[in-house]
Amino acid sequence: MxxxxxxxxxxxxxxxxxxxxxxxxxxxxxxxxxxxxxxxxxxxxxxxxxxxxxxxxxxxxxxxxxxxxxxxxxxxxxxxxxxxxxxxxxxxxxxxxxxxxxxxxxxxxxxxxxxxxxxxxxxxxxxxxxxxLKNRLAQLSGLNRVLLGETPETIALRDEVLDLAQSGAAVMLQGETGTGKELVARALHDLGPQAEGPFLALNCAAFSVEGFETEMFGVEGGAKGRLRGADGGTLFLDEICSCPLPVQAKLLRLIEDKQVTPLGAPIAVPLRFRVMSATNEDTQEAVRDGRLRADLLYRLNTTLIALPTLRQRRNDVMLLAARFLEEFARVYETRAPDLSAEDSAALLAHDWPGNVRELRSVCERRVLAARRGSGSMAQALCRDAPGDDVPDTLREAVAAFERELIAKAITAHRGRMEAVAEALGIGRRTLNEKIVKLGLDKEALL
The missing domain is CATH 3.40.50.2300 (Response regulator)
Structure with missing residues (x-):
């Protein structure tokens, strides 16, 4: 019935x-x-x-x-x-x-x-x-805003994130630099059962072989170790193919056992986390070259998400550009420049080797130039354009500095606004006012 x-x-x-x-x-x-x-x-x-x-x-x-x-x-x-x-x-x-x-x-x-x-x-x-349910989850998480775009590739990516979010399976994100791998990982975390837990992002290329266990596992009677910060949440391993081989062996044991033993401790400390990883390399080639352990790869790539390049989703370029221009116009307290036919042609003709990250930087340069009453998208695309990256007024420089400092504090304190305000030495109300004034997107930072 x-x-x-x-x-x-x-x-x-x-x-x-x-x-x-x-x-x-x-x-x-x-x-x-x-x-x-x-x-x-x-x-x-x-x-x-x-x-x-x-x-x-x-x-x-x-x-x-x-x-x-x-x-x-x-x-x-x-x-x-x-x-x-x-x-x-x-x-x-x-x-x-x-x-x-x-x-x-x-x-x-x-x-x-x-x-x-x-x-x-x-x-x-x-x-x-x-x-x-998918629509509601997308609204709650801001997924349509975070993974902005209407091309089939972008829609398929959002659907894949929604489908995989509730799974506890390991996810590997593969894509070129600037395609938003950590952003997708955070979306998976925010929509999953670990959403209330921490999101610990580690750059594997920065791991030290000598100091890894001390920094990550901790010391009995001393520092707890950074990996304890992933307990109950998500462990995100970025640039996994650049991880030193001796460290890869320790990561493999960590993922298999879900526990760490601080140096000098008699017993191990159990951990609960979902593991995600990211790379801009061909993992099979990295295995053949001896730079990535095959057994570690098999533990990490239970599910593989291939992120599309901006070249593959070229019809999203104008939508993304409009959003970034409005965002930086709020930061620098100016009006977003209108896009001329020449601007659109320049954006659509560019190959975007740096993907969405590059487009974002280009839009910031364009807004800074517009603030001075000049500039075009073609000029903003030239990285060597004189003075485009430097705010030309003290107010613009202060806004850029405050925006970066507050963003880092929000990320470091995982969105706990009382802790952010205390770390910055300002009141909670002042912090909220600055977040609105600077156009900061708290959800996109976490």
Missing amino acids: TSLTHPRILIVEDDKAMRVSLVDLLEAAGWQVEALPRAERLAERMAEVQPDVILSDVRMPGMSGLELLDTLDPDLAPPLVLISAHGDIAMAVDAMRRGAYSFVEKPYEPRRLLNILHHAADQHMMRQTTAR
Whole structure:
């Protein structure tokens, strides 16, 4: 029996006697029923009725049931069940191939028809529930804002993040520099069951072989070690292919055992964390070159997310540029410059080797130039443009410095605003005012 209390159905049947029979059957079974004699009227009734399933005859004057099926959006429309007195195997196979939920022959067996319609309505309900949940999660996490863009590649990335967030599986993020690997890792963390826990990001290229255990595992009676900071949350290992080989062995043991033994301690300390990693290299090539342990790779790449380059999502460039220009205009207390046709052409023609990070820097240079009443996107794309990176007023320099300092404090204290205010030596209210004035996005920093 369907979990819907009163499922809604649209019946399309040209034979009046059959139409009445179907209406009586379904209303007796608790359905909300709307019946139409012609398929051409379905579109105007769909929005009002919002059916959970459509039941349509195949052969009708005007538009046939199969033609009606072809007009429906498979991603949005409810399931369509076809019913016909002229059915055969070939017709049923064709109907299913074209997207019909099921095919029923007349005269129908009432119980079988009701079961098919109930299952179809249940499927529609679950699909709508999943879509609402994903949309709600995206709104709660700001995912549509954090992973901004409307190209198929960006939409697919957001969907992948939402699908994997609740999993505890290890995730490896692979992509060029500037594609937003840590940003995606933080989105996975924020949407997952570890969201209330810490997010510890470690740059593997900076690990010291000699001091690794002291710094990371801690010392009995002394420092706890940085890895304790991942307990109950997420451990993010950036630039994993650049990790020294001796350290890789220690990381492998850590990931396998989920515990650390501080130097001089008699027993190990258990940890709970989800591990994520990132690299801009070909991991298989790194394994062949002897720079990455194969057993560590297998522990890290349970799920692999390949981040698209900005070149692959070129149609997102203008949307991203508009957002970054507005962001930096708030920081430097000026108006965002309008984009001319020449500006758009320059942005779209560029190859973006630094990806979104490069675009962000270009937009900051453009706003700084606009603040002085000059500049263009073509000039901002030239890194050697004189003076473009340097604020030319004390107010701009102070704003840039405050923005960087507050952003680092928010990240360091994991968004605990009382601790951030205390570390910066200012009041909580003053901190909030500066965050608004400088256009800082707290969620994007965490």
